[in-house]
Amino acid sequence: MKRMNLPAPFDAARALAMAQETLSIEAQAVSAMALRIGDSFAEAVASMLACQGRVVVMGMGKSGHIGRKIAATLASTGTPAMFVHPAEASHGDLGMITPADVVLGISNSGESEELNAILPLIKRMGVPLIALTGRTDSTLARHALAVLDSSVDKEACPHNLAPTASTTAQLAMGDALAVALLDARGFKADDFARSHPGGALGRKLLTHVSDVMRSGADLPRVGPSASLMELMGVISAKGLGMSAVVDADDRVLGVFTDGDLRRLIEKTGSSADLRSLCASDVMHANPRTVVADALAVEAAGVMEASRITSVLVVDAAGRLIGALNTNDLMRSKVI
Template sequence: MPKPLPSDQATLPETPGAQALLGLAQRALQIEAQALLDLRDRLAGAPGRALLAAVHCILACPGRVVVMGMGKSGHVGRKIAATLASTGTPAMFVHPAEAHHGDLGMVTPSDVVLALSNSGESEELTGLLPVLKRLGVPMIAITGKAESSLARHADIVLDSAVAQEACPLNLAPTASTTAQLALGDALAVVLLEARGFKAEDFARSHPGGSLGRRLLTHVRDVMRAGEAVPAVGPDTRFGDLMREMSAKGLGAAAVVDAARHVLGIFTDGDLRRKIEAGVDLRDTTAREVMTPRPATIGDDLLAAEAVALMEARRITTVLVVDAQGVLVGALNTNDLMRAKVI
């Protein structure tokens, strides 16, 4: 048995055996890359028209795209179904073998079937074709054999043929499954654009991801509010201003009038700069040391917009106001990091 390769590729021994293994890896990648380039070029002809027909068929479908496939094609099919569902096209995967034992009831006449088989002769899949025809379900096939049983029964055929597999024996599904997956991704991307699917729509189907947090989290969800917001009047003595800042731990304090309209802000950075400039702060007031007309943001805006504002202004704290300019909250970069918005 050959020894396992070291985990640190920088220390790969310069031996004939190691170079041969790297050569095999490069050959596999070259074959798969060429298969995708060939697939792309074929879309300029009849295969491209078939792809557009598939897009129109799915767009007209009032139900779901039911993806089916056996073996490696089944694994690819699951991924395609997940990609479609996350990009605005309702989709689900149904295992052909389970469909023979009751799961075919998941398929309705309002659906579209997307069937994957490189050979087009998978028994579990071809055995369902007569039933699916009786249901009147439109069928789109992704297959590498244009004359196969699956292709003959399908309403639309997407050609995923490859010149050879990346497997040295030309047996294991490698380049053919890569082509299936890429063709499924291309179909999903075209459907996404045709539906006018936006980043906000993507976020709604990915609420737990970083994109979902950035596009679904609002300022009001992460800001400090009420007594947690450090705020003082303009005539507040400097010592009391510092006590308010220290007590609330924001690293800044808002300066507001009697109606809590924002007049200015004083931050830890302001304090450092004034000390470095030799300013005697002992007898000053908040009005005298504050930065007037500070950056503010509305609580109904996205937290990502607060991040953009803070980056543009090179600040770490922003005050939150309502439509009348009344202070309602505050947040800093730590608050946004805790919410995983940044």
């Protein structure tokens, strides 16, 4: 039976040293690349801005994996983009590219056979080509309208073989393109949210007070002449920990919370006859309110700033139309 060669005992100190060296090499590669940004980068951004179709990102192997991420980042930041595999393009997928598109070709060597094989066809279609490559004298670079230099001095791999620093440089250059493009387009946070409706940012920027507030029969409200007992009954029944006090036209006069009741008892003493009090005697006048079309995250900010756990929602005339508390915001994942 052939004996297996077992690895040497694990050296934790060496592992840490290798990790630190890797990060240092890759950080230096990105920093050096920043110094080479120039007119060609601006030309690439201008070409993508002028694109009436999509930015078609292409790359083989590890460059292909980076290309998929770059395409996704572009698409989520306002620049329509998609990834097309160069090998598949030679077998029919080239039809996915139209004259209205721009192609971003990624290859560290610039000599990827599958990618270079379709360069003449791309040129014949009149599609602008942007090259993202580590060799500015490569075949890919020679065919390109603009060349983005992602060359690195060495890979982080101790054998200088595995794509490490070079793919980090490609990824960083892709991010630089995306950020420059979103800035040029005036792409804002709410635009980003519309592209990410299922994410936390999307919920914060797309969820309005009207989406999460309680309304109608679920609203706790009493008139100013309601007794304290009636007031507490409404608070208990509606489960918001408070009740609005409104006039005959539903305009908000004040608010009373279960916390206010505890403080009232502490102030007056247990011997006081609270049954003689009415809502107008105990309410807080001019409470904090929000409007229905405000963002739910703004309502959360009002509650946090005022150190309250619920807030009333009013219309332009100050009439009560809703209410919400922190539990409502947590259920909707706004906070």
